[in-house]
Amino acid sequence: MKLSRSPRKKRLSENFVEKSTWNLRDVGHLRAVKEALHVSTAPSNVVCRDNEQNRILDFCKNCVEQEKAGSLYVCGCPGTGKSLSMEKVKNILVNWANEEHLQPPDILSINCTSLTKTTEIFGKILGENYPQKKPDRSTSPLLVLQNMYSQKQPTGVQMILVIADELDYLITKDRAVLHDLFMLTTLPFSKCILIGIANAIDLADRFMPKLQSLNCKPMVITFRAYSKDQIITILQERLRELPYKVFQPQAVELCARKVASASGDMRKALAVCRSALEILEAESRDPVSNFSLPLSDRNADQQKPAPCDITTNQANNMVRIDHVAAALSKTFKSPVVDTIQSLPQHQQMILCSAVKLFRGGKKDTTIGELNKYYMDVCKSTLIPPVGIMELSNMCRVLDDQGILKLGQSKDDKLRRVTLKVDGADIVFALQGVRFFRNCLQ
Ligand SMILES: Nc1ncnc2c1ncn2[C@@H]1O[C@H](COP(=O)(O)OP(=O)(O)OP(=O)(O)O)[C@@H](O)[C@H]1O
Ligand SMILES: [Mg+2]
Incomplete structure (x- = not known):
């Protein structure tokens, strides 16, 4: 697609x-x-999320085509496009169902942060789609739903797609609400397609084992950081x-x-x-x-x-x-950036040379090779270089600060050098100074 x-x-x-x-x-x-x-x-x-969107869409299409309930759990760190992708999938799904002359499911999108109490979600599912099934005082929306999905329903009853975003908000001590919600999709005559979205990666580990022991195995789709x-x-x-x-x-x-x-x-x-x-x-x-x-x-x-x-x-x-x-x-602003910004100029030039040297994907080098890049940086900035002995001493200082890592060798020039901080932090720390900026472009 x-x-x-x-x-x-x-x-x-x-x-x-x-x-x-x-x-x-x-x-x-x-x-x-x-x-x-x-x-x-x-x-x-919405670029870069085709794969995830297609998987969610396939899951929904499958449920709609076969008129079968099911559950999906979408997780991933903040700002990785989960909610955005879900919106896109929702629209594509409705268009697809219409084109295929299938009855599109009723769609209920809930942001769980807007619920005043966690069990309110069952009232929403019941209320929006089965308004005629109002629970009386002796029962609860959850019980009504459980009851309904346990009995054969008249033909033509629509499927309901429940998209529960920010699902983390439904975690209670005993996780009962979360369990009850997912278990609704396993009842023999369930019409509920449930998609739960959360950014707690470990949430699945925390509630899945119990669900699995009850024979409910939601499909899991993880959105990795960009x-x-x-x-x-x-x-x-x-x-x-x-x-x-x-x-x-x-x-x-x-x-x-x-x-x-x-x-x-x-x-x-x-x-x-x-x-x-x-x-x-x-x-x-x-x-x-x-x-x-x-x-x-x-x-x-x-x-x-x-x-x-x-x-x-x-x-x-x-x-x-x-x-x-x-x-x-x-x-x-990170402490590493602060440290790099307050280093003496020649130590900053060594780091600038190291970033240039490692740009091609190389992970380590030697002091001798680093010296060549350092000399180039000095030349382009018209700053007289220090000798290799002094450069080697400065590398030792940077090693003490935890910015570089130096290997062992009798010959100083052959000592191996690796970066211990993120190259992006160095670029970032040095960008404010014009000649480093020019050097790093
Ligand atoms: N692939 C993308 N293309 C364009 N914009 C994107 C994309 N992914 C994310 N964004 C932008 O980032 C914002 C945050 O994305 P989104 O709301 O989908 O994150 P999320 O994964 O649901 O995060 P959270 O876990 O905090 O809810 C979107 O509103 C959108 O503006
Ligand atoms: Mg979101």
Whole structure:
């Protein structure tokens, strides 16, 4: 199945393409970019989740076709596209059922955080779809449902698809509500297709054994954290809706690299991009201050071209790597970043050389080879290098700080060097200084 973008949106963006080029000072343009990057803006194309969506859809189609109840448990860390994918699947399912001339199920989407008490979920299932089956005082919605699904029902009774998002909120001490809910799908005449969504990865381990012992085995689909490349693809896809180029590719990459190494949470990636745009906006209003740089670096950054310089106008209008670095620092300042930022300059240059050296996927090197990269960095920044003995001593200091790891060898040049911190943290820590920024681009 191909999840294609909606024709309406496509036409909208095509019209847009004919219209304009990016202008940072145009309020309408700014609003459009911010909207494209807003978490609550549903993207017309949910990329990078085709596999998960297809599996959920297949599960639902199977239940609908065979008119059989079933349960599915969707889990994954925050911001990994679970709720978004579910919305997409829901729409595709209804269209599919209509095309196939099958009766689509009634759909009940519940965000469990909105329930005042956990057992309220049974009332919702009963109330919305079987209003005629109101429980009297002596019984409860759960009992009515259990009773109903235990007896043959008249033909034509619709299936119900219950999507219980934020399922974690139903955990009670004895997990009774969770068990009762899933067990509804195992009753002999059940019409309930249940999809529970939660971000507690271990929730399944905690409630599954009991369910399995009762012969209920929900299918489990895990949404893994987004990788750097997936975050880049998603951001590019969202920005593709706009007719202009607003972000430099390296800026998007830095955001993706850092967010992927921290959590893979798409909400964070979007927040960082929006914040970077706001920093650029503030800078354009007050071009003398460089908002993206730390105070200590603002004066040192005099080589920065004036905003009115025509040749650099376009670059000045775009969100650059330094804007993203500043936005990231607001969101994720870590102790490692602080440590790296307060190191002496030559130690920072060693780390910058190591990041360049390890970019190709290499995991370790020797002091001799690191020295070659360090010499190149010194050359490009016109800073006189220290000798290899001193470089080796500085590597030892970085090893003591837990930033590098040094191996043993009689010959210093042959000592093995590996990074003990995330390369993205180094890039991030050094981005604020112009010559490192140039070196790392
Ligand atoms: N594949 C994607 N394409 C475009 N945008 C995405 C994608 N995945 C996530 N997003 C964006 O990130 C936001 C968060 O995603 P979503 O609400 O689906 O996360 P979740 O996995 O349900 O998180 P939680 O566990 O916190 O509920 C979405 O509103 C959307 O803006
Ligand atoms: Mg969600």
